[in-house]
Amino acid sequence: MSAETVEGDTHDGDTVQISLSFSPEEWWWSFAGASSQRFKQLFPNVIQRTLNRQLWLHSGIAILVPVAAAIYTGSWLTVGAIMVATFFFGGMIYGEMFVIIKTLQRTAEAVGDGQYRLRIPDQRADEIDDVYRGFEATAADLDDRVTEAEDAKEQAQRQQERAEEARAEAEAAKQEAEAVADQLRTRAQEYSEVMDAVADGDLTRRLDADADNEAMADIATAFNEMLDSLSGTVEEASEFADTVASVSEDAAASGQEIRRASDEVSGSMEEIASGAEDQREQVTDASERMNDLSATIEEIASSATEVAGTAADAADTGEEARDASERAGEEIASIRENAASAATEVATLDQRIEQIDEIVDLIDGIAEQTNTLALNASIEAARAGEAGEGFAVVANEVKDLAEETQDATDEVESVIAEMREQAAAATDEMDDMEDSVESGADTIEDAMAKLESVVATIEDVNAGVQEIDDATDRQASTTQEVVATIDSVAAISDQTAEEAQSVSASAEEQTAATREVTETIQQLSTEADQLSTLLDEMQVSAGGTGATIDATLED
Template identity: 40%
Template structure:
């Protein structure tokens, strides 16, 4: 019952909106709702100013009730015309975004902007459904599906049409390639069978087994493979025939080589015996030369040792001579320095004596100062006496006399102290003069001693020079003797080396001869084995069947000519 009343009330509201012409626009609906609210507010204000008492109360109640009804209508219109359609479209958009393109969307019986938006959304859903169905048909390669005939506007539709055309062309091309591949596969299978038969015949020794079938006239690769195989079999047959002919020639040559090697073996034995005799004689000669070389080496070492000793003595004498010259130079320098020192000491003695004279003059001045102080003291004493006689009028003069007396006493004491110090300085200066004179005498004596030593150094240097010259002559003679001895040793060593080399070469030749004999024996064995293997190879090659052109005439290989010692 209540639901029916609510639906009837909604119908009345919809009819009112149609009557006032606001149902076709969201903007007009909003303005109408706001206008009703504003009119109720203005009416309430006017009633509160114009009416009074019960009338104002009743009118105010009616206006409030109308405002409440207008608010309820606004909520109703907003929910059904705005909120519910937009919420439904949002839910549908979420489903479409999740891939559910066939989601059911609500239908709108109104003709406002929201209804138009919902209609556009449904058109977009239909567009996406069509695109999805066409893509699904293309993925299944159903190029005759009815959905592909539906028109899809826009760039995306054009892309779908191009993709459909491309996939149709690709499918046609793929079918053509598949057919060609099946044909080539059959031809390849036939080729494999033919190869198997020919290879089986070749394995049994039939080298005339070629492939003569034409498998695929449109594919040159098959013809090239067949031609290469036929060439291989033909070449192999020719090679086998050539090897067979060569085996016959090798067999014949082996016989000739065996006979020649036997002759070489006999000649090698004779050469080996002769070389052994030569080696024994060379060994004895080398032993004698080694003894002579050993003695000469000992003599050469002794002479070289003497030469080295003489050279060391010469070096020592040269160093002593050099040291003597250096000592003489140092002594001359020391004499010069002592002469200079003696001159300086003389100057110091003169300066000290002059200082003593000046100190004596200062002592005289001090005595004069002492006399003046004594006289001043006497004058001060006389002034004191005169001041005492003058009684009170002479007090100031007495004070001055006391100060003069005090100053005179201090001057006398200072002069006495200076006099004592001057006497001490005079005593030390006298001692310094004595020391300087003694030092001067020592320097003079040292210079004389060094001059005597210098003359001795000159004598030593002359003697060392003579000794050095004698040693140099001995060293030169010894060096010449050592050089001559070394030449003799080198000659003996050279003869011994030649003998040793002759012995070694004889032994090497003997060893080489023995090795050659062993090698000849080994070669003989290998030639015999090669002849045996050649016979076996001929037997194996006889099992192969080749063409007459490949066999051809057999080659003839001449046996090598070997020259022996007897020749």
């Protein structure tokens, strides 16, 4: 007996039908089993199920009843007939069991041969049919599990192949990383030399940005752009500092000239005041003498001649004072223009300082980006393990250089802050100077107006004295009129002396204001010289390019 199956692997879903074939010695039992099954199929399923479940009970009864009947009746013929019937039905029962067992055996053999998609055609109305169906389901589930196991095996093989490839690639990457690390270590040393020179103030040095390694090329490009911008800013600041120093020196020189002119004006006004005081005394003396005019007409004539000469001198002095006042007004106007120009230059300096501050912020941002690149490089080196130790050293050096750059920018920002404070102080002082100049100009204009009045009065006095001198012969009869005229002249002389003293005080105040302006301008010139000296310490090339180092790397 053998199971007939479909040849080959049945994992693809093909179903193998279980069929039985028997040898000649097994034919009787298969026939008996098939006959029993067909006989029971004539009954309903309930009866078939009952007969199948009481199979052994029926067999026992079939044996015991004939034996008991034979013993009881003693009819061996009947016993023999019953025994024949019993063996017939027992054979059918055994044959049915034989077929069931063989079917299960062949099913197990098919599963053992790797055929899991099975179908048992025998249909029964009892638990044996459930066993058949359970075999089919178990075999199908086993087929699914075997398929999954084979798929997992293939996937594991593919993963192993990929792992081998990845290991080979990792080995190649390790060798390549070691080569790149050696090159980066060499280039980093060269970069360090250039950056040290730049940190010492040599802004002519540059890094060669023509590198195969993208990260190093980006670092070199950013560093060179930073140096170009910083060099341009330093040159502009130096030129501007020189300009401020030159303008401040010119303004200081002009202030000295104005101060000298103011001193001259002050001296002239003091002379005018002194002359006016002398005139008042002389007029008073003339008034006293006029009271005694009747005593001597010659003495009156002599006094009148002396007074005429003094009045002429006073007129000349008044003209000189008017000319000096006009010159002082012109000098004050020049001071006003120079002060406005200096204020404009200081404002421009403040704008330049703001530009320098923005550039320093840009440099600080580039240093932060460089620090970030160094941090990323350190992370990549840590991932690479021992192969990335050299690259980690380079990243740390780049990070240190970025931190040094940030320290340098902090120092520049500190210097810029001091410059901004000095510029602000200079601006305030220039504003105060402009206010003082405006006040001085107004004072000089008032003094000039009063001086014009004084000069006109002196000219009138001179004319009157001349008339007195010419009419000396007629004064004998008009003594009282001369006395009245002398009293009027005395009053005018008092007023002239007071106004001359006021003008002299204003001139002294103007001189003091001019001296303060000159000192402020000199202080501004000193600060500009300090700024120029500080900027000259930084070496900058005229063309924006300097010495470079070779930064070419093989990828």
